Amino acid sequence: MIEISHIRKAFGDKTILEDISAQMEAGKCNLIIGTSGSGKTVLTKCIVGLFTPDSGDVLYSGESMLTMNKHEKKLLRQQIGMLFQGSALFDSKTVEENVRFPLDMFSKQTMGEKQKRVDEVLARVNLSGSNKKYPAELSGGMKKRVGIARAIVLNPKYLFCDEPNSGLDPQTSLLIDKLIKDITHEFKTTTIVVTHDMNSVMEIGDHIIYLHNGRKQWEGSNKDIIFSKDTLLNNFIFASEFLQDAKEMRMIEASKNNQL
Numbered sequence: 001m002i003e004i005s006h007i008r009k010a011f012g013d014k015t016i017l018e019d020i021s022a023q024m025e026a027g028k029c030n031l032i033i034g035t036s037g038s039g040k041t042v043l044t045k046c047i048v049g050l051f052t053p054d055s056g057d058v059l060y061s062g063e064s065m066l067t068m069n070k071h072e073k074k075l076l077r078q079q080i081g082m083l084f085q086g087s088a089l090f091d092s093k094t095v096e097e098n099v100r101f102p103l104d105m106f107s108k109q110t111m112g113e114k115q116k117r118v119d120e121v122l123a124r125v126n127l128s129g130s131n132k133k134y135p136a137e138l139s140g141g142m143k144k145r146v147g148i149a150r151a152i153v154l155n156p157k158y159l160f161c162d163e164p165n166s167g168l169d170p171q172t173s174l175l176i177d178k179l180i181k182d183i184t185h186e187f188k189t190t191t192i193v194v195t196h197d198m199n200s201v202m203e204i205g206d207h208i209i210y211l212h213n214g215r216k217q218w219e220g221s222n223k224d225i226i227f228s229k230d231t232l233l234n235n236f237i238f239a240s241e242f243l244q245d246a247k248e249m250r251m252i253e254a255s256k257n258n259q260l
């Protein structure tokens with residue numbers, strides 16, 4: 001579990017994050033959502049240690065990241081898998097070289113052991129047989145799956161996904177969401193997904209943190225969201241008439257189910 005407590009971050013005299021506290025639960029998909037510029041990336045960078053908050057704390061399994069020494073931070077980083085926006089693969093490396101990269105950096109495994117692990121994670125993301133391909137030969141969805149394989153190759157406790165659906169068609173987005181959800185539940189990772197994708201919010205949002213102007217405006221699950229009366233959240237999530245109708249239908253469905 002990751003706990004953030006009273007995080008504040010400013011750049012110069014511009015306050016970006018104000019007093020944000022939340023818990024990211026293990027074995028769950030924790031989503032950070034909000035309009036552009038609301039502070040999602042800055043908050044995520046504070047959580048992974050790329051930015052130091054001006055005040056507040058970030059606790060990984062109860063231990064403050066801010067007071068860790070260099071060695072402890074290095075150990076923590078090895079427990080964090082990251083899926084970057086746009087996948088961030090090395091174009092000059094093959095799929096298997098990309099996926100093996102964290103093992104080359106951090107593990108003392110033999111080449112044979114690394115190969116076995118690479119094959120395992122490629123199979124997990126349904127890319128067996130693509131080992132020798134180069135990123136240029138892959139579709140956007142395949143690149144994301146390579147990115148996911150690389151993010152999980154060290155068996156991370158924490159998995160960060162930055163806008164995993166950006167640039168993907170709706171059908172491929174669903175597959176990527178399903179993969180992230182399954183991996184989270186299967187390996188009990190504490191997964192944090194930064195997203196704009198409303199479908200992801202409803203499909204994989206076990207726990208959602210909604211930021212507005214650098215503050216936590218709302219927190220809850222995808223089930224709570226349909227009944228939320230928070231106007232800002234409603235305007236953000238159910239922006240169009242179509243989505244508003246979908247929300248009403250879900251509310252009717254949910255209340256019917258409760259009556260059964």
Ligand SMILES: Nc1ncnc2c1ncn2[C@@H]1O[C@H](COP(=O)(O)OP(=O)(O)OP(=O)(O)O)[C@@H](O)[C@H]1O
Pocket residue numbers: 011016034035036037038039040041042043
């Ligand atoms: N290194 C930085 N120095 C100064 N200001 C920054 C820095 N990084 C981000 N900001 C500012 O912080 C605010 C929040 O940015 P952030 O990137 O966290 O928003 P976001 O919610 O992730 O937006 P988007 O959805 O567009 O990615 C913006 O006003 C941005 O200009």
